[in-house]
Amino acid sequence: MMDTSGTLTTLTLPTGVTIDPARIMRAAIFGKYVVLVNSPTRPLTVDSEGVVRVLCPRAPRTIITLSGPSAGGLSGTFLVKQSFRILDADGNVIAESPLGPVSPNVTISAKLLRVAGLDLSADTISGTRLYRTITNGSTYLPWIDLDGNTQTTIEDDLSDALLTTLAAPLLGEPPNDLTLVADYKARVWGVSATEIDTLRFTDASRMYAWPAAYGLIIGRPGSDARGVTGIIARKNELVAGRRDALFQIVGQVPSDFASVKIKDGIGIASADSIRVHRDVAYWLGEDGVYTWSDAGVHPISDGKVRSWFNTDTYFNRSRFRYAIGRIDPLLNKYQLLLSATGSSTLDRWVELDIDDQTWWGPHKTADFTPTWAASILDSNGVVVPVFGSSTGFLYKDQATRTDGTATGIDFDVDTKFHDMNSPAIEKHFSQLTLLSKIQGAGTLTITPKVGALNASAGTAISASMTAGRERLRRLGNGRFCQLNFRHTTAAQDVELYGYEVVWHELGER
Amino acid sequence: MPGRFTAYNVGKLGVSIDKTEIDRTDGELSKAQNAIRDPLGVDGGLRKRPGLTKVNASAAAGAIQGTAAIPLTKPTTRKIVAGRYVSDTDTGWNTTTDGFATSVTTGGPSDYAGSAEPRASDKVWTNLANASNRQYQFVGNAGVTYRNRFYYAGNDYTVGTTAPTIHVWDGTRDVLLARIPNNPDTGASQASAILNMIAANGSIYLTTYDGGSYAGNTVKARVFQLLPETGQLIQIGSRFPITPETARVPYNLIWWNGRLWARTYTGGVTATARTYVIRPGLDLDWTMDNLTGGGSRTTACLASFQGELYMGCLNGSGSAALIEKRNTTGTYSTSYTTLLNEGGSVPTMSDFGDYNGYGTMAVFKDNLYATYFNLNAAATNRYGRIYQYNGSSWSVVFYPAANAATAMPFVTSLIHNSTLYLLSAPAYNGSGTLINVILSTTDGATWSDVSSALDNSSCSALGVVTS
Numbered sequence: 001m002m003d004t005s006g007t008l009t010t011l012t013l014p015t016g017v018t019i020d021p022a023r024i025m026r027a028a029i030f031g032k033y034v035v036l037v038n039s040p041t042r043p044l045t046v047d048s049e050g051v052v053r054v055l056c057p058r059a060p061r062t063i064i065t066l067s068g069p070s071a072g073g074l075s076g077t078f079l080v081k082q083s084f085r086i087l088d089a090d091g092n093v094i095a096e097s098p099l100g101p102v103s104p105n106v107t108i109s110a111k112l113l114r115v116a117g118l119d120l121s122a123d124t125i126s127g128t129r130l131y132r133t134i135t136n137g138s139t140y141l142p143w144i145d146l147d148g149n150t151q152t153t154i155e156d157d158l159s160d161a162l163l164t165t166l167a168a169p170l171l172g173e174p175p176n177d178l179t180l181v182a183d184y185k186a187r188v189w190g191v192s193a194t195e196i197d198t199l200r201f202t203d204a205s206r207m208y209a210w211p212a213a214y215g216l217i218i219g220r221p222g223s224d225a226r227g228v229t230g231i232i233a234r235k236n237e238l239v240a241g242r243r244d245a246l247f248q249i250v251g252q253v254p255s256d257f258a259s260v261k262i263k264d265g266i267g268i269a270s271a272d273s274i275r276v277h278r279d280v281a282y283w284l285g286e287d288g289v290y291t292w293s294d295a296g297v298h299p300i301s302d303g304k305v306r307s308w309f310n311t312d313t314y315f316n317r318s319r320f321r322y323a324i325g326r327i328d329p330l331l332n333k334y335q336l337l338l339s340a341t342g343s344s345t346l347d348r349w350v351e352l353d354i355d356d357q358t359w360w361g362p363h364k365t366a367d368f369t370p371t372w373a374a375s376i377l378d379s380n381g382v383v384v385p386v387f388g389s390s391t392g393f394l395y396k397d398q399a400t401r402t403d404g405t406a407t408g409i410d411f412d413v414d415t416k417f418h419d420m421n422s423p424a425i426e427k428h429f430s431q432l433t434l435l436s437k438i439q440g441a442g443t444l445t446i447t448p449k450v451g452a453l454n455a456s457a458g459t460a461i462s463a464s465m466t467a468g469r470e471r472l473r474r475l476g477n478g479r480f481c482q483l484n485f486r487h488t489t490a491a492q493d494v495e496l497y498g499y500e501v502v503w504h505e506l507g508e509r
Numbered sequence: 510m511p512g513r514f515t516a517y518n519v520g521k522l523g524v525s526i527d528k529t530e531i532d533r534t535d536g537e538l539s540k541a542q543n544a545i546r547d548p549l550g551v552d553g554g555l556r557k558r559p560g561l562t563k564v565n566a567s568a569a570a571g572a573i574q575g576t577a578a579i580p581l582t583k584p585t586t587r588k589i590v591a592g593r594y595v596s597d598t599d600t601g602w603n604t605t606t607d608g609f610a611t612s613v614t615t616g617g618p619s620d621y622a623g624s625a626e627p628r629a630s631d632k633v634w635t636n637l638a639n640a641s642n643r644q645y646q647f648v649g650n651a652g653v654t655y656r657n658r659f660y661y662a663g664n665d666y667t668v669g670t671t672a673p674t675i676h677v678w679d680g681t682r683d684v685l686l687a688r689i690p691n692n693p694d695t696g697a698s699q700a701s702a703i704l705n706m707i708a709a710n711g712s713i714y715l716t717t718y719d720g721g722s723y724a725g726n727t728v729k730a731r732v733f734q735l736l737p738e739t740g741q742l743i744q745i746g747s748r749f750p751i752t753p754e755t756a757r758v759p760y761n762l763i764w765w766n767g768r769l770w771a772r773t774y775t776g777g778v779t780a781t782a783r784t785y786v787i788r789p790g791l792d793l794d795w796t797m798d799n800l801t802g803g804g805s806r807t808t809a810c811l812a813s814f815q816g817e818l819y820m821g822c823l824n825g826s827g828s829a830a831l832i833e834k835r836n837t838t839g840t841y842s843t844s845y846t847t848l849l850n851e852g853g854s855v856p857t858m859s860d861f862g863d864y865n866g867y868g869t870m871a872v873f874k875d876n877l878y879a880t881y882f883n884l885n886a887a888a889t890n891r892y893g894r895i896y897q898y899n900g901s902s903w904s905v906v907f908y909p910a911a912n913a914a915t916a917m918p919f920v921t922s923l924i925h926n927s928t929l930y931l932l933s934a935p936a937y938n939g940s941g942t943l944i945n946v947i948l949s950t951t952d953g954a955t956w957s958d959v960s961s962a963l964d965n966s967s968c969s970a971l972g973v974v975t976s
Contacts, residue, residue, distance in 0.1 A: 006565045025575025034577040046577075070838075090655065091710040091764060114838065127816070129767070145767025146837060148816030150900070154766075154837035164791060304525045331548065353546050358523025360541045365561060374576040376564075386564060388573025397559035404562065411557040413519075414539035417530040420514055435517075437554060453530055480530070482539075487557065495547070495556040498517030505511075 001050045002394070004379040011052050014124055017042050024272055024322075024372075028183040028190075030207040033094070035188055037178035045094065045207070053094060053124070056173050056208040057084040060100025060119035060128075067116065068108030072157030076135025077107040080115055080143070083171065087126040095208035097121075098171040099131065099140065114155035118146070125149050131168045134160040140168040170203045172211040180271055184233040191240075196227025199240045199249070199259070216240075216259045218247050229321070230268035232281045232292060241268030243286060246297065263297050266290060273325040273336060277354070282334045284309075284323045289336065289352065300352065305359045308350065314362060315348065316341055326373035328385040330397075335385075337373050338362070345390070346370045364410065367403035368395065401493045408490035417453055417480035420503055429475035430502040432461070432483075437495035439465040444494060445486045451478035465494060477506060520546050520555035588680055589925060590659055591932060591947065592627030592652065592970030602626070625676055625683035627651050627970035628664040630934070632673075633702045633718070643864040643884055645918040645934040646809040646823060647774075649704040650761075650869075652970035653713055654923070655737050659972035660686070660713055662703035673703050673717070675735060680974035686740040692719040693748065694729060704730075709764030710789070713737055714745070716759050716771070728775045730758035734789055745769065746787050746795040754797070757783050763811035765818050766837070771795070772808040772820060778864050779825040782808050784835065799841055806831065809920070812870035814877040815900050819844060821867025821879050826886050830866035832879060832896075832903075845896065845903045847881060855908040858892045859885050867896075871922035873929040875899075876953055878906075880931060882918035891916040895931075897953055907948070907956045915958050917946045923971045927951060930959075932971045947971075 001009045013019070023039040033045045035055060043055035060082040068074075081099040088094055100119060118128060127147040131140035141163045144156050175192030178200075182189045188202045199216045203209040218228050218240045232239040238249040239262070246263040266285055268274065273284035280293040288301035288309040301309060308314045316339040324337040324346065332354045337346040340362070347369060350361035372388030386394040401409050420427060429450055436444070442465035449455040461472050465487075475481055481501065487494045518536035523546065525537035538544075547556040591603045630648045652661030663674035663685065672688040689700045706715040713735040721727035729750075734743040749758035757780075759771030771785045785795040810821040818835040832845040847865070850857040865883035872878075877898040884891050893916035895907035909915040917933035924930070933946040947960040 002565055002569075008565055008567055008569055010570070021571045021574065023574065025577070027575065027577030029577065036577065039574055090708060112839070127766075142767075146816055147766050147813045151816035151837045155839065162788075162792060303527055304523070305527065307526050331545070351545070353523065353548075355548060356521065356523075356546070358521070358546060359525075360523050360545050361543075362540075363543050363558060367561065371572045372575055374578075376576060376578055384564075386576070387561065388576065390572040392565075392568030392571055392573065394564040394573060394576075395561040396564050398562040400560045400562075401557050402560040402562075404560075409543050409557055409560060411544055412540065412542040413544045413555065415516070415519065416525075416533040416535065416537055416539060418514060418516075418535060419531060420512065423531050485555075493557055495554040496519060497554055498515065498519055500516075501514045503512055503514055 001046070002376075004377055004381075006394075009050055011046065011050050013040070013052055014042075014044070014054050016122070017044065017052075017054065024324075026179070026181050026271070028181040028188055030183050030188055033207065035181055035183075035207055037181045037190060042176055043174050043178050043181075047088075053086055056095050056210070057086060057097040057121050057123040057125050059098040059173060060084060060121070062117060062119040063101045064103045064115055064119070065117045066103050066106035067114045068106065068111030069114055070112040070155060071110065072112030072155075074111060074113050074157035074159065075109045076160070077105050078113055078132050078135060079103060079105050079138075079140070080113075080130055080132045081140050081168070082115075082118055083129050083131070083168075084121040084123065084125045084149075085127055085129050085145075086124075096129065096169070096171060096206075098173055099168060112155040112157045114153065116153045118152040118154070120149050120152065130154070132163075134163065141165070142168065169206065169209065170211045171209045172203075172214070174202075174208070174210040175200060180228065180231050182231040182233045182238075184231075184238045189231055189233075189238070189240075191228040191231070196225075197221040199228060199231070201254070201257075214254055216249065216257055218242065218259050219245055219261070226321075230271035230274050230283060232268075232274050232276070232283065234276055234281055234292070235279050239281075239292065241283075243267040243269060246292075266297060266299075269320040270323040270325075273323045275325040275327045275334060277327040277329070277334065282325060282327075282352070284320060284325070284336060286317075286320060289334075300357065301359065305350070308359075308362070312341055314341060315339060316343055319344065322346065324373045326385055326387075327375060329375065329383050330385065335373060337370050337387075340364075349373070365403045365407070366410070367407035368393065370395075400491055402490040406490055408488045408492075411485070411487040411494050413485045415483045415485075417449075417482045418501070419480050422505065423479055426477065426479055426506040427481075427503050428477050428506055429481045430504075431474050432472040433469065433500040434463050434472060435469050435497040435499065436463075436465060436467075437493075437497065438468040439493055439495075441466060442487065442489060442492035442494065444496075446472070447484040447486065448475045449480075449482040449484070450476040451480065453480055455480065455482070457484070465492070475501065518553070520553050587657070587925070587973050589923070589930070590678070590970075590972050590974055592661065625678065626664045628662040628666075628673070628702065632664070632668055633704065643862065645882065646864065646866060646868045646920055647760075648920055648934045649702075650706055650921055650970075651703065652972050653706045653708040654972040654974075655708040655713060657974060658737070659970075659974045660706065660708075660735070660737060661970050661972070662706065662715075668701050669720075673700055675703070675715075675740075677737070677740075678974055687735060687742050689717050689733070690742070690744075692729070694720065700731075705761045707762050707764065708737075709769075712789075714762050714764075714769060714789075716762060718758075719748070723775055726756035726775055726780075728756070728758050732759055732762065732769075732771060743789075745789050746785075746792070749773075749795075751785070751795055751797075754783065756780075759785060761808065761811055763813060763818070765811075765813045766816075770798070770811065770818065772811055774807045778807050778823050778866075779828070780807065782806060782822075784820075798835070798839070806866075808833075809866060809868055810870045810879070812872060812877055812879075814872050814898070819870060819877060819879075819898075821870050823864050823866030824861065826863040827861055829861055830881065830883075832867060832898075844898070847883075851894075851905050851908075853905075855894065855905045856892065856911055858883055858911075859887075859890055862886045862888070868918045868920040868934065869922045869931065871924065871929055871931075873924055873950075874953060878922075878929065878953065880919035880922075882916075893917050893919070895919075895948075895956065906953060915946055915948060915956075919946075919948065921971045923973070925973050929953070930971060 025039040084097040086095040132143040177193040180191040244267040247259040251257040319339040335351040348362040368389040446461040522536040719729040757773035760774040784798040806822040919931040921932040
């Protein structure tokens with residue numbers, strides 16, 4: 001765990017739980033806890049103190065024994081069940097296991113009801129809760145809380161009248177292999193690796209209670225090997241996606257929850273690409289980036305950079321499922337980590353400028369290999385976008401145009417092929433004038449391509465970044481002219497305001 | 510046809526590769542690697558993206574495969590506070606942010622003006638403890654930490670005249686939260702003191718001393734629930750003593766096995782104590798748990814350990830103090846009987862003095878710790894020990910020489926930042942031979958006196974606040 005000052009603390013995992021380093025960790029924030037799935041071998045919770053607990057203790061396994069050997073004040077026929085509980089320092093319930101097997105009933109008269117053979121949990125728990133019925137009853141009511149995880153016997157003669165009337169809550173163990181998780185309307189929602197077509201959910205306000213009946217089939221079971229590929233939760237709407245369709249969850253309570261297909265042919269390629277910003281969801285589908293807002297589902301890469309996502313020219317499309325999204329709330333951007341063509345690491349990222357819906361990139365860095373993207377809070381509570389790296393570091397933006405301590409940033413921009421609205425006419429492209437922000441140092445390399453659309457690169461031009469305005473050499477003759485701007489020196493900034501080219505027609509040949 | 514082509518929108522249109530070169534707008538880019546539209550004061554410029562720098566100075570173990578922001582940010586500074594009492598005109602707090610390792614500062618809330626201080630021990634001793642300077646363990650636990658706020662019994666009242674107060678200090682601001690209701694026997698006369706406070710079950714529970722004589726078995730007392738958020742006080746069950754008992758009233762409390770338990774005192778240190786239990790909000794009144802079975806000496810501290818209730822008891826002159834326990838089937842038994850000679854290097858005590866016994870217990874890293882103090886009958890030797898119980902056997906893990914500075918009656922414990930702190934009782938009536946000591950341990954084996962910077966007097970209030 002890293003605090004807001006960047007100091008790392010190694011957390012202690014519950015006994016028997018390990019982390020698969022090859023898997024992405026997925027999380028949902030529920031109250032003051034974070035629910036972690038996918039990379040742990042069991043779903044976990046973490047609190048702000050860094051205490052890691054299992055999301056739900058395993059249920060008691062053994063059948064307990066009832067008897068009435070001691071004099072007391074209780075008479076009747078009773079049944080008892082046991083659960084394991086994890087409490088916080090103030091006694092609030094963090095987790096409670098499902099109830100264990102029912103005991104054979106016992107009939108006593110003016111006795112203390114004794115419970116023996118209580119199961120001891122293999123998990124770290126705070127105590128056991130016993131539920132019993134009233135005489136000849138069938139509803140289990142909270143009876144006794146037993147602290148610790150060492151006692152196997154207890155007796156009590158609390159009367160039926162003094163039992164609370166609130167029955168045992170709905171409980172259930174979460175799937176052990178949850179791969180997806182989301183928080184929506186005071187419930188945790190998730191999909192397991194075993195039941196890939198089923199969206200499971202918890203009882204309200206209890207992240208640990210996953211009743212077996214609380215599940216919705218999403219789409220056609222078995223229709224593909226991926227099942228549910230992502231969960232999107234917005235302010236008042238929840239969508240589960242397969243790779244090729246989107247399903248909205250409707251209803252207010254578990255008894256009327258249902259999944260309704262809202263899009264066919266549009267799905268979710270990567271669960272980790274999903275980010276919600278200002279109540280608009282952004283994610284990567286198999287053919288581009290989509291948004292879902294009150295205005296509906298829309299492709300936002302089509303018409304501009306669709307080629308990034310539906311050709312093999314730019315990115316390794318077989319790794320779209322591993323893409324990771326990030327919102328930069330400072331610059332108001334959605335950024336997406338991807339793998340370059342032929343690459344098996346997340347070595348590129350593109351970004352959508354949400355303000356004007358423009359795309360930028362693909363970006364890269366030579367300083368580290370990104371493995372994750374997210375936002376964290378610094379010590380002042382300010383949101384800081386970060387990248388995770390393969391070397392165990394988080395990286396944040398710095399004003400200095402350097403990656404790490406000394407790695408230059410490869411600024412590499414191609415303009416369009418300018419044709420001066422006369423693509424068929426041969427032209428002379430005269431002197432280039434560049435206007436830029438005056439920097440303290442730096443030289444920009446400008447490489448023109450003048451000729452046809454397949455023109456070769458011409459002789460590079462050096463432009464000073466300290467001048468502000470600089471008139472450069474003539475570019476040459478051709479129907480088109482494209483410019484490449486490149487700058488790689490560390491700790492030097494580049495900001496271009498624009499350029500001018502004087503030209504005249506030579507004629508149509 | 511000559512002309513001048515201008516492109517001053519290169520920082521606005523971004524990458525566009527879905528259209529043909531001819532169809533594209535001037536300013537649209539074919540590639541914008543590491544280039545961005547930077548809207549922060551330079552809108553319109555095509556700029557190199559910001560650099561990237563490490564957040565964490567040391568590497569995590571392996572690749573970063575996910576992050577999750579934990580919503581409750583861990584406070585960057587938590588301050589341990591220990592109540593301070595030298596005299597009625599010299600009170601306040603000792604505070605530290607590093608576990609008393611290097612420095613202690615005195616002071617208190619920003620608006621501290623003499624009113625925001627923990628109640629002085631003499632408010633308990635003078636009126637309750639039979640005026641015996643042996644009764645150090647009866648100073649009570651006058652404060653508790655609940656969600657990074659310190660709730661404590663205030664000193665801003667006059668015994669018998671004005672009502673005892675409860676304050677909350679969040680590290681910066683001190684607020685008078687509640688006042689104990691009048692003693693119902695006399696109407697206008699006030700309760701005398703808050704004895705013990707515990708935080709449990711999402712609430713704070715406390716015992717009060719309403720008046721009467723400890724030795725004469727005429728003490729009256731109540732138990733209250735304090736709702737920390739609102740300051741509402743709710744009396745729990747009837748006022749003590751409860752029929753058929755005529756004398757015994759609760760001193761300390763514990764939340765154990767889903768119920769609130771109270772252990773009684775009064776009648777002298779050798780009087781048989783009782784245990785009462787209630788489920789706040791469900792039961793109408795307290796139930797006596799051990800009327801027919803068990804029962805033992807006056808108890809100064811309680812602990813829940815491995816599912817059983819442990820009671821640290823006191824005893825009279827010549828008799829060994831016991832640690833008793835109640836198991837889950839209601840059987841009371843002795844878990845440990847103090848020995849004059851514990852063997853090994855533990856100093857042998859000359860004899861058991863009056864009120865020798867256990868002042869506080871704490872469960873720390875899977876062991877139970879109990880502090881023991883004995884001032885021998887001749888009042889010539891002070892002995893202090895810390896016992897450890899691992900669930901199967903008791904051992905002595907701290908044993909200073911007789912009359913050593915750390916041979917003190919420790920009466921308050923605090924676990925903070927994986928460290929157990931023990932605070933000793935202050936000197937009786939602000940005078941006497943005792944000095945204030947804070948011990949700490951991170952492993953239960955090595956104990957450190959971290960009180961060198963303290964100013965020689967404190968109340969039994971130890972907590973943590975955020976600031």
